Amino acid sequence: MKKITIFISALAIFIGIASMAPKAAVAETFVFTAIPDQDESKLIERFGKVAAYLAKELGVETKYIPVKSYAAAVTAFRNNQVQLAWFGGLSGVRARSLVEGSKAIAQGAEDPAFETYIIAHSSTGLNASDSFPMGIKGKTFTFGSKGSTSGRLMPEYYIRNELGGSPDNVFSKVGFSGNHSKTIALVQSGAYQVGAVNFQVWIDELKDGKIDESKVSVIWKTPPYPDYQWSIRGDVDKTFGAGFTERVTKALLSMSDPDLLASFPRSSFIPASNADYQPILDVAKQIKLID
Amino acid sequence: MLRVSGLFVVVALGCLLIADVHITTLDPWSELQRMALGFATPDFSAVGDIGWVLVRTVAFAFCGVALGAVGGFVLSQFFHVGPVRWVCAFIRAIHELFWALIFLQMFGLTPLTGVLAIAIPYAGICAKVYAETLEEADLRASKVLAPGADMVSAFLYARLPTVWVHIKNYTSYRFECGLRSSAVLGFVGLPTLGFYLETAFSEGHYSEAAALMIMFYILIASLRYWMRVRLIGLYALIAPFLLGGGVEIQMTNIVRFFTVDIVPSPLRGHDVFAAGVLPDFAGWLWMMLSDMALPGIVATLILTQIALVGTGMLALMMFPLISDKFLGRFGRSIGHGVLVVIRSTPEFILAYIFLQLWGPSMLPAIVALSLHNGAIIGHLIGRFSNQLVLRPDHATGINLYAFEILPRIYGQFLAYLFYRWEVIMRETAILGILGIATLGFFIDSALSEIRLDRAMFLIVVTAILNIGIDILSRRIRGRLHLSDTAQQLKK
Numbered sequence: 001m002k003k004i005t006i007f008i009s010a011l012a013i014f015i016g017i018a019s020m021a022p023k024a025a026v027a028e029t030f031v032f033t034a035i036p037d038q039d040e041s042k043l044i045e046r047f048g049k050v051a052a053y054l055a056k057e058l059g060v061e062t063k064y065i066p067v068k069s070y071a072a073a074v075t076a077f078r079n080n081q082v083q084l085a086w087f088g089g090l091s092g093v094r095a096r097s098l099v100e101g102s103k104a105i106a107q108g109a110e111d112p113a114f115e116t117y118i119i120a121h122s123s124t125g126l127n128a129s130d131s132f133p134m135g136i137k138g139k140t141f142t143f144g145s146k147g148s149t150s151g152r153l154m155p156e157y158y159i160r161n162e163l164g165g166s167p168d169n170v171f172s173k174v175g176f177s178g179n180h181s182k183t184i185a186l187v188q189s190g191a192y193q194v195g196a197v198n199f200q201v202w203i204d205e206l207k208d209g210k211i212d213e214s215k216v217s218v219i220w221k222t223p224p225y226p227d228y229q230w231s232i233r234g235d236v237d238k239t240f241g242a243g244f245t246e247r248v249t250k251a252l253l254s255m256s257d258p259d260l261l262a263s264f265p266r267s268s269f270i271p272a273s274n275a276d277y278q279p280i281l282d283v284a285k286q287i288k289l290i291d
Numbered sequence: 292m293l294r295v296s297g298l299f300v301v302v303a304l305g306c307l308l309i310a311d312v313h314i315t316t317l318d319p320w321s322e323l324q325r326m327a328l329g330f331a332t333p334d335f336s337a338v339g340d341i342g343w344v345l346v347r348t349v350a351f352a353f354c355g356v357a358l359g360a361v362g363g364f365v366l367s368q369f370f371h372v373g374p375v376r377w378v379c380a381f382i383r384a385i386h387e388l389f390w391a392l393i394f395l396q397m398f399g400l401t402p403l404t405g406v407l408a409i410a411i412p413y414a415g416i417c418a419k420v421y422a423e424t425l426e427e428a429d430l431r432a433s434k435v436l437a438p439g440a441d442m443v444s445a446f447l448y449a450r451l452p453t454v455w456v457h458i459k460n461y462t463s464y465r466f467e468c469g470l471r472s473s474a475v476l477g478f479v480g481l482p483t484l485g486f487y488l489e490t491a492f493s494e495g496h497y498s499e500a501a502a503l504m505i506m507f508y509i510l511i512a513s514l515r516y517w518m519r520v521r522l523i524g525l526y527a528l529i530a531p532f533l534l535g536g537g538v539e540i541q542m543t544n545i546v547r548f549f550t551v552d553i554v555p556s557p558l559r560g561h562d563v564f565a566a567g568v569l570p571d572f573a574g575w576l577w578m579m580l581s582d583m584a585l586p587g588i589v590a591t592l593i594l595t596q597i598a599l600v601g602t603g604m605l606a607l608m609m610f611p612l613i614s615d616k617f618l619g620r621f622g623r624s625i626g627h628g629v630l631v632v633i634r635s636t637p638e639f640i641l642a643y644i645f646l647q648l649w650g651p652s653m654l655p656a657i658v659a660l661s662l663h664n665g666a667i668i669g670h671l672i673g674r675f676s677n678q679l680v681l682r683p684d685h686a687t688g689i690n691l692y693a694f695e696i697l698p699r700i701y702g703q704f705l706a707y708l709f710y711r712w713e714v715i716m717r718e719t720a721i722l723g724i725l726g727i728a729t730l731g732f733f734i735d736s737a738l739s740e741i742r743l744d745r746a747m748f749l750i751v752v753t754a755i756l757n758i759g760i761d762i763l764s765r766r767i768r769g770r771l772h773l774s775d776t777a778q779q780l781k782k
Contacts, residue, residue, distance in 0.1 A: 068480035069739065072479065076538070079544045080541065080544075146735070173311075181495060190319070191650050
């Protein structure tokens with residue numbers, strides 16, 4: 001009896017595994033993803049709407065798949081499991097360097113001038129200044145996600161430049177909180193003394209009353225740099241028909257539904273090119289995050 | 292045994308001297324209050340299809356563990372062959388999360404990624420335990436077989452029956468581990484509990500996180516009521532169909548992974564003997580060793596050794612909670628609940644709580660790892676202690692604990708602890724939020740930079756370290772005569 005059970009079990013498992021094997025694609029679905037930089041439920045709502053909008057504009061079935069990390073978004077793009085992605089600056093240059101012919105096609109009107117805020121716990125005695133806060137040296141410091149432009153790349157760049165050493169050397173402790181909300185929470189509690197955070201997330205959380213400014217405050221704002229953008233694979237024209245890239249670009253640029261735009265939040269989308277992100281690529285190479 | 296235990300404690304104390312265990316936080320209470328409030332007011336409606344989330348978590352665990360157990364059983368038949376043993380040590384040295392991240396590169400977000408991420412390391416673990424169980428099985432039945440009995444019959448009728456109970460018990464214990472693994476795989480994007488838990492937790496939606504955790508605790512605590520041998524066939528039939536869909540698997544990605552991605556970058560697309568290639572490669576190797584592997588090994592070992600002793604101490608403190616030698620039925624069911632909560636809460640959540648309390652140092656990691664593993668071993672030896680038969684005039688209270696129970700479970704306890712050693716080492720990997728640069732921290736960095744060559748190199752280093760620990764723990768167990776697996780697995 002037992003042996004029969006085992007046999008049936010084994011058989012069923014192998015059938016099940018076999019059924020997971022690749023199936024022939026029926027009709028091509030246009031799939032896109034986005035880096036998980038914010039509240040996931042908001043992302044699903046936001047990009048669900050975008051999917052509906054794109055499906056209508058492009059006349060092809062369009063689907064959004066959520067991913068858990070910046071690297072997963074880049075990998076899905078690289079593996080042609082998504083053809084379009086809403087990337088950050090760093091994840092965008094990384095993805096495009098891995099996929100020949102891929103292009104940045106649109107960015108938010110606000111994205112050419114993105115900023116990182118350096119925030120500090122009140123006990124550090126650090127105050128807001130226009131010049132780089134040299135006083136953060138020797139403190140404990142947390143970045144956001146390892147793959148984030150605003151939470152990792154740009155702050156690390158300025159830290160190396162101004163303090164003359166890698167974060168490991170200039171801080172007593174360096175952590176990666178995983179995301180911007182956690183960075184704020186960790187600095188607010190004093191678990192880390194200083195942190196780097198996406199300025200939009202800071203503004204949002206301030207508005208939502210999640211930040212106690214008597215405990216944590218902005219001490220420095222980085223100069224502006226280009227950040228988020230829509231990137232598309234180079235081979236979509238082959239799969240979805242000539243001129244597809246242009247149609248996607250046009251659809252994104254003509255997105256005017258205030259609800260949809262507010263969910264990003266961006267006031268509008270404007271054209272973007274790979275060259276716009278050269279500064280990000282240069283910085284990433286300089287601090288050796290990209291070969 | 293006492294000498295070995297003492298030695299480990301001394302080593303851990305030495306590590307503690309080098310380790311950074313500073314306490315730095317100032318006002319953790321606002322965040323902790325929000326967490327406590329969230330856990331006091333779980334919101335079961337926040338995750339719309341919480342039922343499906345649980346079903347998928349169970350389905351991934353079931354498929355992964357079933358495949359791993361079958362694979363492990365096959366491998367255990369060849370466990371006397373050195374290379375098979377090494378392969379098993381290698382595949383179980385790599386954390387499920389890293390397996391998942393590797394398969395994500397090859398297959399993308401498909402059910403296959405999740406199932407294999409559990410099945411492969413579990414095959415390595417099961418192979419080892421099954422082989423050791425069989426090795427120590429009672430051979431009397433085999434010796435009285437009719438001469439000429441063929442090997443398969445001999446195995447099925449004389450060898451397997453003597454160890455069947457142990458294998459069954461062990462596999463059902465692995466299934467509980469599988470549930471935890473399955474939940475954790477959500478952190479990298481598979482549609483299991485961890486997917487929603489990580490979101491809720493990292494966004495600070497603690498009521499939602501609480502609801503998910505409570506459902507998970509109930510799932511684990513009720514395991515023995517629904518995980519029955521006679522139901523396995525039924526589960527196996529339906530589980531593969533409950534894994535959900537995924538993206539299409541593309542062969543080119545798999546080929547690229549092996550032929551390009553994991554080739555060290557200086558060697559990619561170059562003739563190895565071309566001028567400059569080998570020096571470049573040597574430079575790469577040196578950078579990997581001096582900047583990542585060596586500091587990673589040191590941090591990993593320090594954290595592991597301290598957490599190992601911490602685990603042991605906590606296990607000895609916690610096992611009476613479920614032992615009928617110390618508590619009545621009511622007390623035990625509360626104790627059972629406490630242990631389920633401690634061992635089922637993902638370490639990264641524990642680490643985050645302690646990080647809020649004490650600031651970034653090794654301390655939150657040590658406590659998180661010790662609690663989690665201490666509760667697991669406490670659970671196992673607690674159950675073991677329930678089989679002990681006491682004299683009618685036995686002592687009670689602290690005397691019973693110190694002079695009767697402790698000496699009788701100590702060998703058992705050490706055996707479990709040595710088994711757990713390599714697991715603890717593997718788990719040091721996932722505590723990047725604390726800024727502790729263990730090997731796993733560097734692997735995570737390499738993966739997040741899509742530098743798979745670096746990740747692979749470090750994974751191999753981790754695996755070698757793990758094999759080293761495995762050999763050492765085997766030696767120590769051998770010397771202490773603790774290698775009686777059959778005895779250990781008796782429940």
